[in-house]
Amino acid sequence: xxxxxxxxxxxxFVAPVAAFLAAVVVFPLGHAFWTSLHRVRGLNATFVGLxxxxxxxxxxxxxxxxxxxxxxxxxxxxxxLLLGLGLALVVNELRVGRTALRIVFLTPWMVxxxxxxxxxxxxxxxxxxxxxxxxRAAGLISAPVAWLGEPGTAFAAIVxxxxxxxxxxxxxxxxxxxxxxxxxxxxxxxxxGAGAAARFRFVTWPNLRYLVVVASTLDLINxxxxxxxxxxMTGGGPAGATEVLPALIYNTxxxxxxxxxxxxIGVALLAIVLALAIVYVRIARPERGEAAR
Amino acid sequence: MQTRPIATTVGALALAALCAGGGAQAQQPxxxxxxxxNLTETQYEPVWKQTIAEFxxxxxxxxVEPVLVARKDHWTKFxxxxxxxxxxxxxxxxxxxxxxxGYLMPLDKFWSAEPADFRKAWSDAMLSAAxxxxxxxxxxxxxxxxxxxxxxxxVVKAGLDPAxxxxxxxxxxxxxxxxxxxxxxxxxxxGGKTDTTTRVLLMWIWANGGEAFNADMTxxxxxxxxxxxxxIKFYLAFAGKTAIAAPAATTTNYLEQTNLYAQGKIATMRxxxxxxxxxxxxxxxxxxxxxxxxAPANVPNAPxxxxxxxxxxxxxxxxxxxxxxxxxxxxxxxxxxxxxKVANWMPLRNDLADDPEIKADPMLLQYVKIGQNARSxxxxxxxxxEIAANDIVDAVQKxxxxxxxTDEIFRDLDVRVTRKLRDI
Amino acid sequence: xxxxxxxxxxxxxxxxxVAALIALFPFYWMLNTSLKPASEVFVSPPTFFSAHWxxxxxxxxxxxxxxxxxxxxxxxxAVGSTLLSVFLAALAAYGLTRFFPRxxxxxxxxxxxxxxxxxxxxxxxxxxxxxxxxxLNTHFALILAYSSFALPFSVWMLIGFFRxxxxxxxxxxxxxxxxxxxxxxxxxxxLARPGLVAVALFxxxxxxxxxxxxxVLTTDASMFVLSVGIANMVGEYRVQWNELMAAAVIAALPxxxxxxxxxxxxxxxxxxxxxxx
Numbered sequence: 005x006x007x008x009x010x011x012x013x014x015x016x017f018v019a020p021v022a023a024f025l026a027a028v029v030v031f032p033l034g035h036a037f038w039t040s041l042h043r044v045r046g047l048n049a050t051f052v053g054l055x056x057x058x059x060x061x062x063x064x065x066x067x068x069x070x071x072x073x074x075x076x077x078x079x080x081x082x083x084x085l086l087l088g089l090g091l092a093l094v095v096n097e098l099r100v101g102r103t104a105l106r107i108v109f110l111t112p113w114m115v116x117x118x119x120x121x122x123x124x125x126x127x128x129x130x131x132x133x134x135x136x137x138x139x140r141a142a143g144l145i146s147a148p149v150a151w152l153g154e155p156g157t158a159f160a161a162i163v164x165x166x167x168x169x170x171x172x173x174x175x176x177x178x179x180x181x182x183x184x185x186x187x188x189x190x191x192x193x194x195x196x197g198a199g200a201a202a203r204f205r206f207v208t209w210p211n212l213r214y215l216v217v218v219a220s221t222l223d224l225i226n227x228x229x230x231x232x233x234x235x236x237m238t239g240g241g242p243a244g245a246t247e248v249l250p251a252l253i254y255n256t257x258x259x260x261x262x263x264x265x266x267x268x269i270g271v272a273l274l275a276i277v278l279a280l281a282i283v284y285v286r287i288a289r290p291e292r293g294e295a296a297r
Numbered sequence: 298m299q300t301r302p303i304a305t306t307v308g309a310l311a312l313a314a315l316c317a318g319g320g321a322q323a324q325q326p327x328x329x330x331x332x333x334x335n336l337t338e339t340q341y342e343p344v345w346k347q348t349i350a351e352f353x354x355x356x357x358x359x360x361v362e363p364v365l366v367a368r369k370d371h372w373t374k375f376x377x378x379x380x381x382x383x384x385x386x387x388x389x390x391x392x393x394x395x396x397x398x399g400y401l402m403p404l405d406k407f408w409s410a411e412p413a414d415f416r417k418a419w420s421d422a423m424l425s426a427a428x429x430x431x432x433x434x435x436x437x438x439x440x441x442x443x444x445x446x447x448x449x450x451x452v453v454k455a456g457l458d459p460a461x462x463x464x465x466x467x468x469x470x471x472x473x474x475x476x477x478x479x480x481x482x483x484x485x486x487x488g489g490k491t492d493t494t495t496r497v498l499l500m501w502i503w504a505n506g507g508e509a510f511n512a513d514m515t516x517x518x519x520x521x522x523x524x525x526x527x528x529i530k531f532y533l534a535f536a537g538k539t540a541i542a543a544p545a546a547t548t549t550n551y552l553e554q555t556n557l558y559a560q561g562k563i564a565t566m567r568x569x570x571x572x573x574x575x576x577x578x579x580x581x582x583x584x585x586x587x588x589x590x591x592a593p594a595n596v597p598n599a600p601x602x603x604x605x606x607x608x609x610x611x612x613x614x615x616x617x618x619x620x621x622x623x624x625x626x627x628x629x630x631x632x633x634x635x636x637x638k639v640a641n642w643m644p645l646r647n648d649l650a651d652d653p654e655i656k657a658d659p660m661l662l663q664y665v666k667i668g669q670n671a672r673s674x675x676x677x678x679x680x681x682x683e684i685a686a687n688d689i690v691d692a693v694q695k696x697x698x699x700x701x702x703t704d705e706i707f708r709d710l711d712v713r714v715t716r717k718l719r720d721i
Numbered sequence: 722x723x724x725x726x727x728x729x730x731x732x733x734x735x736x737x738x739v740a741a742l743i744a745l746f747p748f749y750w751m752l753n754t755s756l757k758p759a760s761e762v763f764v765s766p767p768t769f770f771s772a773h774w775x776x777x778x779x780x781x782x783x784x785x786x787x788x789x790x791x792x793x794x795x796x797x798x799a800v801g802s803t804l805l806s807v808f809l810a811a812l813a814a815y816g817l818t819r820f821f822p823r824x825x826x827x828x829x830x831x832x833x834x835x836x837x838x839x840x841x842x843x844x845x846x847x848x849x850x851x852x853x854x855x856x857l858n859t860h861f862a863l864i865l866a867y868s869s870f871a872l873p874f875s876v877w878m879l880i881g882f883f884r885x886x887x888x889x890x891x892x893x894x895x896x897x898x899x900x901x902x903x904x905x906x907x908x909x910x911x912l913a914r915p916g917l918v919a920v921a922l923f924x925x926x927x928x929x930x931x932x933x934x935x936x937v938l939t940t941d942a943s944m945f946v947l948s949v950g951i952a953n954m955v956g957e958y959r960v961q962w963n964e965l966m967a968a969a970v971i972a973a974l975p976x977x978x979x980x981x982x983x984x985x986x987x988x989x990x991x992x993x994x995x996x997x998x
Contacts, residue, residue, distance in 0.1 A: 032846040047379070098734065111744055259687055260680070338959060383857070
């Protein structure tokens with residue numbers, strides 16, 4: 005096939021997606037950018053340039069939300085990876101019942117985030133919730149704990165629920181990764197007298213490293229946008245302890261009715277995520293090696 | 298086998314068909330969409346279905362299409378549709394905010410065309426709750442008056458007299474201490490992330506003779522007005538030093554509060570009549586066990602708070618005359634009484650005092666009486682939705698978590714809210 | 722030599738069981754609540770098993786709400802999104818790996834970039850767009866939206882997959898006289914089946930559970946999907962918790978069944994496609 009025909013064939017394959025994205029994704033994205041440059045009051049939009057950005061960066065609420073988002077995303081992603089990898093290792097080691105376990109561990113991911121959050125909201129209810137009941141019955145606490153009522157425990161609770169929901173996906177990726185590690189490498193390591201920890205360090209980890217980078221990047225981009233769980237469980241409270249940036253965006257857009265500022269926060273969030281993703285991939289890239297990409 | 302061109306053609310045809318199907322609209326009958334958060338309330342469903350059925354029977358050529366939406370997403374959906382100028386014709390939303398943003402149509406020309414007979418059922422005070430910048434943007438349909446609801450059994454059990462409920466703040470605390478014990482409390486401080494928190498807070502402020510805002514809503518005076526601050530501290534202390542409120546105040550919203558009351562965990566709650574319906578629904582054993590009294594107050598003639606829900610016409614409605622017809626119909630006596638009966642929503646017409654169904658319900662009468670001295674809610678500011686559900690709630694939550702910082706917290710609130718009030 | 726291994730397996734099993742308990746407990750509670758009578762829902766202490774378990778809530782649900790209709794709508798939208806997503810992702814991934822190999826990574830990066838804005842900001846312009854082309858209240862509008870969500874992951878995974886299918890196979894087919902399209906459809910795609918299944922499962926899940934787009938884009942109750950139907954059950958003045966949980970159980974079942982049946986393909990696909998890529 006001539007290079008020209010190749011290119012034309014290539015365009016034909018990629019064109020449908022490109023057209024689709026242009027209509028369904030690029031247009032709304034562009035509109036959001038455009039809105040961020042306007043002061044929107046209902047149906048009136050006045051162009052104000054970067055004024056919205058100046059406002060949001062000058063407001064405590066933005067920096068506070070950024071800090072909460074950073075803490076939330078950081079802890080959630082770290083736990084997703086740790087527990088995801090841990091569970092994957094456990095499942096991999098157990099021969100019997102492996103498929104059943106995989107499906108069981110996958111279930112939290114299958115229910116809609118809002119539904120899962122509603123159930124947890126209820127389980128954590130101070131007076132009527134099961135968690136307090138069980139803890140009291142086990143003698144671990146003497147009075148009902150208001151999990152979502154105190155800033156510290158509320159934050160921990162939303163991270164915990166996000167972890168509950170988010171681990172399955174990472175675990176799946178890790179399971180897949182573990183299955184590609186050639187058995188010979190493990191055998192070689194055992195023959196050299198390596199114990200479980202050493203085997204992990206010298207065989208498992210180097211093989212999984214790239215996948216961990218990919219998984220964490222995807223997870224980071226997803227988790228930083230998570231709002232459903234927080235919206236259902238705390239609404240961003242108490243006293244703003246769980247008000248991550250998406251919550252701030254939602255509140256600014258639909259409670260504050262300041263669509264321009266909300267768009268500006270969104271664009272700021274996008275820039276941060278983009279920067280993070282680029283930096284992160286850059287850092288992780290050199291170790292990848294020269295595999296044909 | 299050239300599958301691609303065939304697939305492409307089929308795809309294009311399907312797309313065209315779907316577009317055509319999606320775009321087709323009923324040409325002849327006028328279709329009015331009606332969106333209010335209450336359409337998803339189970340007890341109201343039979344009433345609105347009947348309202349629509351009877352209206353359509355009386356007005357062939359007009360169809361009313363209800364838009365069901367979860368309460369918490371009602372405004373979001375309305376805004377998204379309004380931005381595209383495709384909002385439902387008949388809506389019940391935060392009137393001032395919606396009017397300010399240009400989402401609603403002024404109704405003065407419809408209103409003044411109505412006969413005096415129709416118009417006299419609404420007092421001036423009631424109408425002013427539905428006005429913005431002098432123009433009428435909605436017809437008040439129903440509301441909720443707030444008062445203090447007591448569980449008679451628990452009150453008697455604590456050795457208190459149900460016929461003599463507390464009248465002042467201090468008397469309330471006396472009752473409170475007697476009604477609190479191990480694992481049950483007198484009341485709940487509503488500090489969750491909804492505007493109910495603000496409603497209850499305002500009531501306590503007003504009951505102490507304080508004001509949270511200046512007369513023209515350009516300044517917040519939560520901390521500036523000493524009586525307001527005093528009331529705030531007194532009320533929030535229920536969850537702190539005074540210890541007569543259930544724990545977890547920062548996550549107590551309407552649902553949690555009514556749950557606690559329904560299960561006998563709290564003996565009183567500051568709420569509207571509809572809360573009784575909810576409580577009895579949750580726990581049928583609670584039927585008939587409650588009595589209602591005006592909220593305790595330190596000044597004579599302290600007003601209570603009355604929410605006002607009005608029906609409005611969205612700015613983009615292509616058939617406002619038909620929409621007005623439905624709004625008028627829905628505001629009629631029959632439906633006001635029906636709503637009061639099944640959902641305990643207070644009628645806002647002033648000509649129902651003689652209605653036998655209303656008279657037959659002593660608690661409803663009691664609420665009507667209390668509601669005669671009420672201030673309407675929401676307060677008339679376009680930024681009210683945000684202030685009430687975000688800023689004031691945040692301040693309350695912060696003060697609950699750090700009571701010694703209450704002064705500072707509410708001073709900051711004053712500054713923040715004043716800035717927002719002036720930034721319109 | 723055997724004892725440490727036994728102890729180790731026992732340890733692993735205990736970890737696995739604790740994790741399984743945490744994963745499943747909320748579902749158990751969901752089921753438990755859906756079977757209880759309404760008056761028992763808020764009893765303190767809460768009941769784990771009830772003598773009064775019954776299917777009343779489910780019966781009521783079907784009688785008073787169009788759960789069946791919502792279910793069908795969800796199915797149509799989810800299946801439609803899955804088909805569209807698989808179609809687009811397969812085309813793009815194949816085109817990129819075979820014709821623009823160096824463009825693959827930047828393209829995936831671009832796709833990821835498009836996902837970085839929160840949904841809140843996209844629903845208003847999207848509503849406007851759908852309204853302008855007359856697609857409000859249609860399954861198609863939702864299908865279009867949902868197909869775009871899973872694209873980054875799907876394209877990425879299929880790129881890896883197609884890369885692992887040697888080019889020689891393409892070339893052999895084309896030497897036998899097949900056109901590029903025929904090669905794609907009849908030779909390469911079948912080899913990529915696990916990858917396609919994975920993409921399908923992934924997209925189905927996202928489409929099935931999504932809420933805010935359906936909230937904004939549908940006004941006609943006959944077009945509601947399950948997630949909207951469930952959200953509408955949370956009234957402020959009354960919430961039928963057992964019915965709400967029953968609806969949630971019904972909503973969760975299809976996904977669970979689907980994943981149980983096809984989970985193996987998911988793992989195979991990610992193994993082959995994502996990891997080696």
